[in-house]
Amino acid sequence: MARFGMLVDLTRCIGCYGCTVACQARWDLLPQVQFTKVHRYEVGTFPRVKGGVVTTQCMHCDDPPCARVCPTGATRKRADGIVVVDEQECIGCRYCQSACPYDARSFNPERNIVQKCYFCYDFVEQGEKPACVDTCMAGARIFGDLEDKGSELSRAITAKKAVQIKGTSIFYVPPRNLDTSVLPADFQEPGAVRIWQDIVHPAGKTVMGLAAGAVVAGLVVNTVNKSNNHK
Amino acid sequence: MPEERVERFNLAERLGHWSHGITFVVLLLTGSALVFRGYAGLIGPEGLRLFRSLHHLMAYPFTFLTVIILLLGTPRTVGQWFKECLTWGRDDLRFIAAFPREFFGLKVQLPEQGKFNAGEKLNSLLTIAGSILMVVTGWILLLRDSVAPALVAWALPLHSAGALVMGGVILGHIYLALGHPNSRESINGMLSGKVSARFAREHHARWYRELQAGDFQGKKQQKIA
Numbered sequence: 001m002a003r004f005g006m007l008v009d010l011t012r013c014i015g016c017y018g019c020t021v022a023c024q025a026r027w028d029l030l031p032q033v034q035f036t037k038v039h040r041y042e043v044g045t046f047p048r049v050k051g052g053v054v055t056t057q058c059m060h061c062d063d064p065p066c067a068r069v070c071p072t073g074a075t076r077k078r079a080d081g082i083v084v085v086d087e088q089e090c091i092g093c094r095y096c097q098s099a100c101p102y103d104a105r106s107f108n109p110e111r112n113i114v115q116k117c118y119f120c121y122d123f124v125e126q127g128e129k130p131a132c133v134d135t136c137m138a139g140a141r142i143f144g145d146l147e148d149k150g151s152e153l154s155r156a157i158t159a160k161k162a163v164q165i166k167g168t169s170i171f172y173v174p175p176r177n178l179d180t181s182v183l184p185a186d187f188q189e190p191g192a193v194r195i196w197q198d199i200v201h202p203a204g205k206t207v208m209g210l211a212a213g214a215v216v217a218g219l220v221v222n223t224v225n226k227s228n229n230h231k
Numbered sequence: 232m233p234e235e236r237v238e239r240f241n242l243a244e245r246l247g248h249w250s251h252g253i254t255f256v257v258l259l260l261t262g263s264a265l266v267f268r269g270y271a272g273l274i275g276p277e278g279l280r281l282f283r284s285l286h287h288l289m290a291y292p293f294t295f296l297t298v299i300i301l302l303l304g305t306p307r308t309v310g311q312w313f314k315e316c317l318t319w320g321r322d323d324l325r326f327i328a329a330f331p332r333e334f335f336g337l338k339v340q341l342p343e344q345g346k347f348n349a350g351e352k353l354n355s356l357l358t359i360a361g362s363i364l365m366v367v368t369g370w371i372l373l374l375r376d377s378v379a380p381a382l383v384a385w386a387l388p389l390h391s392a393g394a395l396v397m398g399g400v401i402l403g404h405i406y407l408a409l410g411h412p413n414s415r416e417s418i419n420g421m422l423s424g425k426v427s428a429r430f431a432r433e434h435h436a437r438w439y440r441e442l443q444a445g446d447f448q449g450k451k452q453q454k455i456a
Contacts (some may be wrong), residue, residue: 190384202393204391205395207396214334221337
């Protein structure tokens with residue numbers, strides 16, 4: 001089984017927004033909704049200032065918190081590593097938006113659903129490339145199978161000494177002469193999600209269960225007492 | 232001869248209780264489906280969208296209706312209720328310590344109580360604090376586009392935690408009001424507003440004495456006038 005990933009070579013990216021626009025056209029997105037975003041940054045103080053661009057998108061995390069919090073299971077990680085949203089099943093509760101550590105999800109107010117980068121899974125299934133990769137005039141984006149050591153992606157990762165954002169399927173070639181602090185952080189599940197899912201929900205179910213158990217026990221004891229009193 | 236009855240809750244108190252209770256139960260049932268996947272799976276996306284609308288709709292009466300009914304309808308008794316809930320004596324602590332035996336139908340001597348016993352006071356305080364928590368976190372979630380994302384992220388676990396603790400409390404509350412042989416007469420106080428003098432004497436002796444004294448005082452004043 002393939003495990004899909006993507007490399008963004010920031011030494012080649014010129015910040016043209018081609019990926020953003022191609023993606024919007026491909027998925028027929030609202031103007032304000034962008035699955036792939038281009039951020040400009042500056043570091044240093046004048047006159048020694050350097051600048052550049054970083055693109056961000058859904059990182060297709062190994063253990064995506066957005067899928068953990070989704071009440072309907074609309075968001076799920078497929079066997080091939082692509083995190084998808086079943087738009088028919090999404091009820092627009094937006095829990096996933098709060099859970100995403102990369103702010104990579106967009107709410108569509110017209111359809112009342114949450115959307116994000118799908119790695120163009122339907123193109124990929126037909127052997128084509130995602131729209132952002134296909135359109136990138138600088139050739140800064142490479143998509144492929146991480147499991148296949150011979151794939152263009154795997155070879156580029158080695159050759160370009162790409163940095164993996166740990167816990168995700170995204171690799172970057174860092175911008176020239178700059179450290180990796182401008183890249184998205186390694187994956188970390190947000191504390192609020194961990195507390196919500198791992199502590200509050202099991203503890204809450206236990207509290208409700210204990211209360212229900214106490215009520216049943218009370219009913220049983222009182223019924224037994226009553227029949228004893230009658231005797 | 233008909234049994235002597237005393238008034239325990241006036242109409243506004245009863246309406247306030249039921250507006251809060253009914254909206255809370257609907258919110259709990261619809262809200263649980265919105266977070267537990269097993270429950271959500273039973274209902275399906277269409278049902279869940281309906282539950283979500285219902286959940287949002289109920290936020291309005293839950294937030295405003297009870298407060299409006301109580302403050303416009305019976306501000307004086309609300310003040311007394313607050314005061315009593317915040318006044319704790321040794322008898323109250325002894326009542327709480329002994330109450331689990333009573334809950335499970337075991338023999339126990341409970342200390343004398345006022346209009347609200349210590350359990351009812353604790354339930355009131357939990358309900359007030361819990362409802363404020365639910366209202367604040369709930370409105371943060373409803374108005375999520377106007378508040379900081381971190382606030383929304385933390386409102387989710389707090390909203391769930393408050394709901395599930397209050398859900399546990401309400402199970403015990405319903406059992407004591409409907410199923411417990413010693414306390415189930417208390418439901419009459421919330422339905423007709425009246426309970427038997429015997430119940431008032433046995434369960435709220437201090438309040439019953441105050442009622443009697445008040446009656447006596449009232450009659451005496453009438454005579455003087």
